[in-house]
Amino acid sequence: MKEKLTEELVAMRAARELAPGDYCNLGIGVPLNCANYAPEGVMLQSENGVLGHGPPYDSENIEQHIEQIDWDVVDAGMRYLSYAPGMSFFDMLTSFAMIRSGRLISILGGLQVSEQGDAAIHSLSEENIAAKIGGSMDLTWGARRLIITMTHCSKDGSPKIVRELTMPLTIKGRVNLIVTDMAVIEVVSNGLVLREVAPGWTPKEIQEQTEANLSIAPDVHEMEF
């Protein structure tokens, strides 16, 4: 059995999509870890109303930082944030205007992505009583570039990159790039292109774990971190 990438490595690879000067919103889960690997000069945004914050305090060792922590400064994942030069606070109307403006890159987790670039992100698992939409529809709709990070297959081994979504739709046709624990796949107008494979994996093996049809990029290569 070949090794799939750890969540940390997926976050590292996704963070390579960011460049100094980019504004970026990171979703809860693996995407938030991209903050640790984003190049200097990337301004991170969180929808509760902060742009350009510093690294979050390590919640495992929160006791050591009690003197420094500002209890009123968190990200959407409720992590306490450090200050950084140039950061700003604002209300959520301003925040969602920013999110809808096409100025941000969104890196979000996903449940399924289709070959048309549709994504299922919010879950409807709670017996259909209350959907967990959160910011997912705004962040996907308004993004300059939409990157989905997820495991390539679900826990039962079924593929998450599919021909048609079977889970509730969050956004239609907006995904640009999928970074999984096995591959990097670009969404283009006529389907999906396999750009990179995790170390040790072959394009053929990736296709076997993917329901949607993949075109193999001529320069397909191993992922770098």
Added chain:
Amino acid sequence: MRDKVSTAAEAIAEVWNGDLVAANFWGPGTPNYLWQALSKHSAKDLTICTNNYVLRADVLKEQGVIGAALVLSQTRKVIAAFSAIQQEDASDSEEIARRVQEGTLEFESIPHGVFIERLHAGAMRLGGIYCPVGIGTLVEEGRETRVINGVKYIFQEPIVPDVGLISADKADKFGNLVYHGTARAANPIIAMASKYTVAEVFEIVEPGELEPDTIVTPGAFVDRIVLIPEDDPGSRRRRAERTLTSIRYRQQKLAEAAAIAAQGGQA
């Protein structure tokens, strides 16, 4: 100018049966103290409009870590952007499942941006808005759509809360408010949208002490100001303690889940 400072009980006495109550629930900027006062008030059949409707573990509630579900028995409907309502360590879960089944409790899920712009439309007293977010999703179900200049939009009604319960850093006695950090969140929008707005604050100062340039919510939007008492779990002094309790509990749960997963069971 009238002094707007009041007790929580006096301010909350203006909430009536069937009211639509809006509040920001998302860590900092949550009106914890007013919410406790609401839970002790008799008003029922409330519609609760909040960004996050997340249940709290029973052991945390006992220590003053509360969520919007504190007033669950008084609630008829929840309008929220993000809900977490199935948690085995929260006894509210069962009550919610039962009452939804019975038809005495209803949930409406909307995107976070739509939550904010419906309140903003309410603040501007608009008849509604056409929004492109949510096309093809559950958000479109049962709602009017319209194509404008080739783009399809969903009609969204404004939200004008009967009562807005908000949280701010400081107030002067006229009700001018300043916020701190990400505790600003949805509070200024809720203040503008609501017919009756109550603000809980950590500190009340004399008029003239707040720099006019820095005031975010002008006093015209604020009807009552309530000071959070020093001994309340939501006070500045006790907040670190309450937050640490919450973080430690979450870590303990994660560790337990990891231990179960390591034994090959279901986490």
